[in-house]
Amino acid sequence: MLYFSKLRIILVTLVSLFFVLLTISNFVKFESNYLNKRINLGLDLQGGSYLLLEIDNTPVIEQKLQNFSITVRNFFKDKNIRIKNLKFLDESISFTTDQEYKDEVLNAFQDKESILNPYYPRFKSHQFNIQEENNYFIVNYSRQGIVELKTSSQDQALEIVRRRVDEIGTNEPNILKRGNDRILVELPGLDDPMRIKKLLGKTANLTFRFVTNNTKDSFGAEKLKFENDQEEAVVSKRIILSGDNLLDAQPRMDSQTNETVVSFTLDRVGAKRFGKATSTGIGKQLAIVLDGKIISAPVIRDTIASGSGQISGGFTFQSATDLALLLRSGALPAPLNIIEERTVGPDLGQDSINAGIMALIIGFILVITFIFVKYRIFGLITNIALILNLFLLIGILTIFEATLTLPGIAGIILTVGMAVDANVLIFERIKEELKDEKNNLIAFDSGYAKSRTAILDANITTLLAAMILFFMGSGPVKGFSLTLGVGIFTTLFSVYFIARLLTVIYISKNKDKEGLI
């Protein structure tokens, strides 16, 4: 049993050597492709910003329900059924109808072929639920309908968020979906997320609308505030142009007024509409509305047929640049709220790396000194295994280009402390065996055999804890469970292959020595 074949010795040596090289490759650049992998540093170590955004889908739901209510009204109008008292409630619509049409209305909603169920062929389920009580109908989104709506608005929002982040040009941003209404944005190296937060906080819904002469709120018009929150104007609800019609937008310096403006270019449809509106509306004020606020409302002096124009509104160069960026990247389908933010400056990140490495070195020295004093030659063996264990652990993290966080470093240090446990279990067992057994080889063999279940138990319990943490934990804590979990496997390898190999070599040369351990 206490025997290692030549092949196994060579394999163990090669594996160890390979992982040593992998570890070193984090600090030195190698020519080989296999070796130029690196451990990623988490945001808490390299500095950067972590933002969790939640999509507020309420306006989308309201808008879609409004559209749907028109569909419903027209649908039944064609069938000569009158829909009465159509109202919007909290994320639902309600209406009544005459008693005799009740069943027909309900059937129309259940009918899988009906245009009221555009989803059915695709999703095999209804987009809307309908409830009826005494001829009073309530229609709202079904679960499937809500999920589909959220997923699609998440897809759109993700695309827009990506465009905005890319425009700012941070290095290697990480933009991911979370659940069906959240987006995670990780921005390594960004220590001041103020600008990106502002950019992501804007829906950027741009519309061009005429200012009406009425001074009151009325049907088809609404009172809106200017950006400065002081003036107000009544603006028509009819949209002449929207942000969708923009091809490009750039900040520019107006040579005549010496003011910073945003110049824009329209697509063909947009140019046509803009030309028509400016020719019929000479003398009128055209309000440029962004997210429900008027940026400016210039008076139309000439027909603009070129399909390009400019927006002025007392911009600084920065605000003009940001507005142009928002217009270029397009409008978000729904507002985003930042529900979690974690930003670490590069200085703190570097301090954490230094402290982590310091703690690792000191912890390591303390442990190997203690073990050496306690076990001498076998302490040396344990320590060699421990050093290689560390290389294996870092090497595996390197192969998978895993992300190392500060708690992850703590996990490595803790692994150093707990890894000696297996060797201690074995050596203590061997000591006991040697009390009754004079043959060193037999004592060592049974020492290894009898300690096996305890070692497995010990590692499985820690592994269970690490796994739970990996699946339930978030962010930096996940890094801890990763290093702790991987550390268990490298520990078992280093104990049963490296330390055992060295032990076998040593005792086969000292078969008859007494008081070996």
Next chain:
Amino acid sequence: MIAFNKYYNNFNFLSISLVIISLFLLSFKGLNFGIDFKGGTLIELRSSDKKINISSLRDNLTQMNLGDVSVKNFGNENDYLIKFENNENKNIIEEIKSNLDKSFGNQFEFRRVENVGPKVSSELLRSGMIAITVALVLMLIYIWIRFEWQFSLGAILALFHDVIVTLGLFSLLGLEINLSIVAAVLTIVGYSMNDTVVIFDRVRENLRKYSDIKIYELTNISINETLSRTLITSITTLLALLSIFFFGGEILKGFSLAMIFGVIFGTYSSIYIANTVLVRLKVSQKTILKEEE
């Protein structure tokens, strides 16, 4: 051989008292939840001027209507940690920045900013509690597969003891509970279990070997036989943890402290709780033989 069994009763009494005191503290004093679980904003500042008075910083921030603001030194004398409750104002960080610049000159470096909304914090709290519960249940299942029920009961009681007393100590000292403390608690669960299982393994082996030794004696023999391993592993683990505590930086202090407590309690409970349960349940050779038939 050390007569651990002489003190079984005394330490059982101590443990029961500690658990009761901890539960009392947890229900009346409660835990000091950090922003991860309570929501709110945390800012770590470093000033380039050492002469800043912490109370003037506190006054300055209190005037901003941030609600309940706490300002503390953080490790260094020119590092500060500011915490306040959730704020509706989205530009609050920017306003604090400009306010501090105005009052103290441009000398603060914002080293870390964390903001956790109420929805996220309640989710984190829930998933943290689920994680700990799942861990305890998995350990229960594992030990139930590996050992007879008397052993399982002993191990689980030891586990609960460690988790409750560690949290009780955190409550007593008013130390902050954040995500990394959950990680520490889970690791303690793993460690405590590991320690208990190693001793139990030996108890079971000895039960097979000696049919005439009473469990009261037998547990003591087993504890002594595994004692040097128990001590050495606890010492190396503590050495690693102490190194994190003293050199690993401010952020890991809470985590390493919780682990240090946990390792000490875990080692103690494997000896004085897990084993005494076996004694009180009068485990004998029959117990394990019945199972193995």
